[in-house]
Amino acid sequence: MEGEPTLRLRIFDLNCWAIRYLSKRRQERVRLIGDTLRREDFDLVLLQEVWSEQDYSDLKVKLAGCYPFSHYFRSGVIGSGLCIFSRFPILDTLLYQYSLNGYPYMLQHGDWFCGKSVGVSMGVRAPLLSLSLQLHAEYCREKDAYLPHRLVQAWELAQFIRHTSKAADVVLLGGDLNMHPEDVGIRLLCGWTGLRDAFAEAMHFEGCKNGCTLVPDNCFTDSSELLPFPLGIRIDYILYKAISSFTVKCEELKTTMGPAPGMDIPFSDHEAVMATLHIQRQGQPVGATSGTADLVLADVVTEARTEVGVGLRAAQRQRYSSGRMAVLALLLLLLQAAAALGTLAGLGTEQPFPKLSFCLLAFLALGVLVLATGLHVFHTMEVKMLHGTEDQMRMALRALQEHP
């Protein structure tokens, strides 16, 4: 960016909701997204939930002229769904998978299978680190069983950004964070990394009220989900941060408002977020945060740590009960084996059970043993990761309190 006084960067972010066989009018919408992107000529496009590689390839072919550089991030069983299109060269990419991402047995909540991750691309026009990502979905706000997992993801994301961002002049993050602006995860992410919310900082805003990205006006949105929030909710964000001696200003932020411009259907069940940023080189490096900010941050980290602790205790309980179940199933199997051996050795004159029930019971016990062992292994990993995150947060708190 040397020698250029100001760089104007236009960014497009959208959760595309492009699930094969499940998302309504998927192909039509992907076509529509491609057409719009080609017409509008953004600098950087961050897309999520592009689950089908075919859709990505179609977009790539269509956008080859105006966005010659792109990357699709592969992970998990289904994929990460993340991709990036760019007008400027992508020099390097990296995929960071969160250590916790829901439960494999919650098939109806497919998060585990998606391998939720953050895709990082470096070097879109000189040192610019851009991230496209999606965090674990919130299925029930009142009783949010996935809150600890989402907090672990937010923490890992924040740590990842802290550690990787030094190589860049500007960090740009776009994605579906599945958190409301006032949620502890968002405060943790922004507080711990210094990322700023384009909606809050924008000099000019145009779009849905309060910047909402899941709105009742969108015909694909499940209206029952939005009952407690009649105006909609804001869960898709563009966040940014200037490193070293740069400043970034958000000149304009826009969201789509239901139907795509000039069309009868929306791009997706989420609204697209579009930002225009001004990046400028400054003389002196940006100063450190103030003591008051550190105190607020310490409160946020404490709050997040408490929630992770709640999740840790729940995971410990599940680990214990699955372990107990596995031991019981094993005992039953051993008992049956002893009985069978006894009969074979001619100790008992008669077999106590009919053969069929005996076999059925053995298979049932075996099934329970396998399942419970699998669960035990899984929850052990969950406990380790939650524990590790709690440790890291404690270390961060200590550092905040010692060097206020």
Added chain:
Amino acid sequence: MEGEPTLRLRIFDLNCWAIRYLSKRRQERVRLIGDTLRREDFDLVLLQEVWSEQDYSDLKVKLAGCYPFSHYFRSGVIGSGLCIFSRFPILDTLLYQYSLNGYPYMLQHGDWFCGKSVGVSMGVRAPLLSLSLQLHAEYCREKDAYLPHRLVQAWELAQFIRHTSKAADVVLLGGDLNMHPEDVGIRLLCGWTGLRDAFAEAMHFEGCKNGCTLVPDNCFTDSSELLPFPLGIRIDYILYKAISSFTVKCEELKTTMGPAPGMDIPFSDHEAVMATLHIQRQGQPVGATSGTADLVLADVVTEARTEVGVGLRAAQRQRYSSGRMAVLALLLLLLQAAAALGTLAGLGTEQPFPKLSFCLLAFLALGVLVLATGLHVFHTMEVKMLHGTEDQMRMALRALQEHP
């Protein structure tokens, strides 16, 4: 490090082989390691295979005086086994888990359960990034089924170091890489990151011949493993790199030679590696690599990509055969269900099978279905990750060839 012309840093690295119930004379050896560390007064201690948190806690208590700062990295089912002790404050830690790490069904090769990862700690005496890690073990050199996984790990590690190291002045890596010095993974890691091998750079060396760390003189080493290498092999490394305007020189490198100094047993089945580094601030930043180095690097990346491609095709075959097995089991189950329904509806006059065999067959089919589906899901993830790594390597090659 400002204001100090030279920093002398003494590092200790050891794969401790401290597996509860399995490793011979574990407690005695952990005590011995603790005593030696307390006496020798290193600056930084990087340990691997400390699988028991109790052992870590014992070491922590014992070393609190001379190494007041430490961290244990939790991951996987059993743990990562990684920990760091330091004379200087640890400001921040981060755990990066490799996306591939063996197969959960290879119980005898426990790698999957360990959650192999790299533990990163920042700020041991000003900006110093230190990493403790272990890569996937090699169980058979001739027919090394885990080579693609180890290469993916080496690549991810290299990418991770490239992206995180900008925040540091010096990067230090110690660990059991499970690769010989001439292996493609080591060449990839060093070539792609610029890390240098302390053994190759040391001005003074003292220890086992060729710097070997698995030697026949060690009474805990499995001698059959070392039959093709009568002198031993070198798989534990200390690597380093200076960022920005620093230089690092390795003054001295030592390894233990079987029994610990003045004792009758070794610390572990691996030899410890000890390095003395000199870190100095220089006037001008270190220059970029030359064109020739880039050409060599391109060859290494191509070689690694070929191996990853071989792994990819093997994973695709396994995904296909497990998927086919699952479909066959499902068909058998459906057939049985149809037969059972037919019998219930009175279509057939007699049941074609005895009840017991019928039930046994159904349970067998169900078991195969569950197992094969699990395998299919696992190998699908493996394919995605290998494919993603191949993509990244292709992008790296393009960058190397375009900007030689």
